[in-house]
Amino acid sequence: MISKITKQIPNMFTMGNLCCGVLAILMMFDGQLQSAASLIILATIFDFFDGFLARLLKVSGELGKQLDSLADMVTFGVAPSIMLFHLSDGLEFDSMSYLRYAFIILAVFSAYRLGKFNLDTRQTNTFIGVPTPITGISVIAWAYIESPVKDALFGNAYYFAAYCIFISLLLISEIPMPSLKLKKGPLKNYAQHLFLLAVGLIALLFTGWLCVPIFYATYVLSSILINFAAKK
DSSP states (O other): OHHHHHHHHHHHHHHHHHHHHHHHHHHHHTTOHHHHHHHHHHHHHHHHHHHHHHHHTTOOOHHHHHHHHHHHIIIIIIHHHHHHHHHTTTOOOGGGGGGGGGHHHHHHHHHHHHHHHHHOTTOSSEEESOOHHHHHHHHHGGGTOOSHHHHHHSSOHHHHHHHHHHHHHHHTOOOEEEOOSOOSSOGGGGHHHHHHHHHHHHHHHHHGGGHHHHHHHHHHHHHHHHHHHHHO
8 A cells, every 4th residue: 555655655755746737728828927837836846746756766757757747738838838929929910910829839848758758768877859848947037037138038029930940949959968966976967057156046046047048058058069069
C-alpha cells in the first residue's frame, strides 16, 4: 500500500503543475495577467520537483513521463500562447489583422516539441532545441515588465508576429542546449551554467523582470556559440 502511494507522489506534483496551468488560463481571461504569471512560476516549481522526486524515490516510469509532457503542454505551451494573445490586445493590426493569430504557433510547436522529446533518445542529459518550460517562462515574464522593449515588441504587428515565430522555431530547432539541472561532475562542465547565473543576477539587479528574457536570449546565444566553436 505504501509503495503504491510512493509511486504517485511525483505524479501529484505533475498534477499540481497542470492545475496551475489551467487556473492561469482562467485568470488571463479575467485580465489578471500577473496573477496568471505567478501561477505559472509556481507550476515551474512543481515541474522541477516531480522529476526530482521520481529520481529520489526511484519511481521513474513511462506514465510519469507522459503525464509530465501533457501537463507541460497546458502550462508552458497553451497558457503562454494565451498570454501572448492578451499582451497583443492593444496592437493596431489594420489590414494585417491575421498577424495577431501568430500566438497560436507557440502552442502548436510546443506540442510538436513535447511529442518529439518523448521519442528522442538523444535528449537525456541535454536538450535539442529550447525546452518548453524555459520558453513559457520567458513569455509570461512580459506580464510583469514595463519597458520600452516591451512597448516595441508588443506595439508593432510585425515585431509581434516575428517574435512568436522565432521562439516557436527555437523549440523544434536542432540546436543542442544544456539542461539547467545540476548533477554531479567536475566544475568545468558547468562553465555555461555559471555564466548564465552571472548574467541572470546582473540583469536582475539592473533590469528587474526584464532579466528573464535577457537570460533566455543569453541561454540561446551562448548555446549556439559553444556549438559553433565545438564544430571548428
